[in-house]
Amino acid sequence: MTRGPERSEAPTGRVLFLSHSHPFGAFRVGSHHYARVLAQRGWDVTHLSTPISLVHRLTGRVDRQGHALVPSHPQRDDDGVLQIVPRTILPAPMSTSRVAGLLAREGVAGEFDAVLIDQPLLWDPSVRSLSDRVIYRPTDLYPDGLKNALQRRILGAVDGVVATSGEVLRGLGDIRMPSLVLENGADAARFAAPEAQGRPRAARCVYVGALDDRFDWEQVDAWARSRPDVEFVIAGPGAGPPGGVPSNVELIGAIAYADVPALLHTARVGLLPLSDHPLNAGRSPMKLYEYLAAGLAVIARQTPGITGASENGVEVYTDRGDADAALGRALQHPSPNTAGERAASEASWERKTDALEGFIRAVPRRNA
Secondary structure, three states: OEOOOOOOOOOOOEEEEEEOOOOOOOOOOHHHHHHHHHHHOOOEEEEEEOOEEHHHHHOOOOOHHHHHOOOOOOEEOOOOOEEEOOEEOOOOOOOOOOHHHHHHHOOOOOOOOEEEEOOHHHOOHHHHOOOOOEEEOOOOOOOOHHHHHHHHHHHOOOOEEEEOOHHHHHOOOOOOOOEEEOOOOEOHHHHOOOHHHOOOOOOEEEEEOOEOOOEOHHHHHHHHHHOOOOEEEEEOOEOOOOOOOOOOEEEEEOOOHHHHHHHHOOOOEEEEOEOOOHHHHHOOOHHHHHHHHOOOEEEEEOEOOEOOEHHHOEEEEOOHHHHHHHHHHHHHOOOOOHHHHHHHHHOEHHHHHHHHHHHHHHOOOOOO
16 A cells, blocks of 8 residues: 655654664765654654674774774764664674664663664564564665565564665565655755856766666766766775776765765766666665756666656666767756756655655554
């Protein structure tokens, strides 16, 4: 059953997010934004992220510099969200630590009006005891492996599902509980360009995000070689290209989230060069609306969740054969992209939170 947006007149209560990512690195994810907006609206919000284990530190999966940025004790941020990043010996879910125990250890009472979990690795039976309204918020496809097994357990125990794309919801199979597709949005006000930057921008394309196997380096190389007069800036953590890059491609590494808007305001087009990785089918890239909010046109690989909207400056391609033409259309779109800015404002996190609040309140309580 799919429910539409419904804004409560008096949003109050306690809510717990069990998230795959903490907010102390270069990225912000959907749970961070929902937590922020709900806290600003008067909710008592706790955000617990995947624990940092000793094993991850010893094996280098969490580097020393990144670990130093993460507080070792609960910290209430500027928006009023209580941020908890537990420390454990073993990684989740190998650890004997349970979510209820991690909260108790930090002095946080486990009686919430709602729990929203997007990290399957954080699932354990104690989660069900924390609230009579537990909602699964899958953000990716898990076709096999440990996360798939945990996801099946989650679906057998929760009261509702909020998926970030239609493809992710379909990937859950036949579920018989309240459900909602709520795609990612943008912090439109943060990314909006100053009015003084209303002049057309130079032929510059930018990508900000992870550089993993979902990123198509070959496509970036092809674009750069076919358009030597266009500058391409690639920002983000991860492995570099398998070979060299043309001279008009600049690799600047990871940048702080606070610095992303200023970088985007220097560019004309935002890039979403998705690879053939099958999990890209379920993505709802937050960067799409952040690019638009910053006044960029967008060029993206077409997926079930990303379709073209030329009137808003969103151009898509299907393969190498039509990718260059799509980029040409994006470069020719009026700059700054005011139509895209308006579309991004319609997908603001405030509007997304309206829908999430309405869904939370509509899901029947387990013990009601």
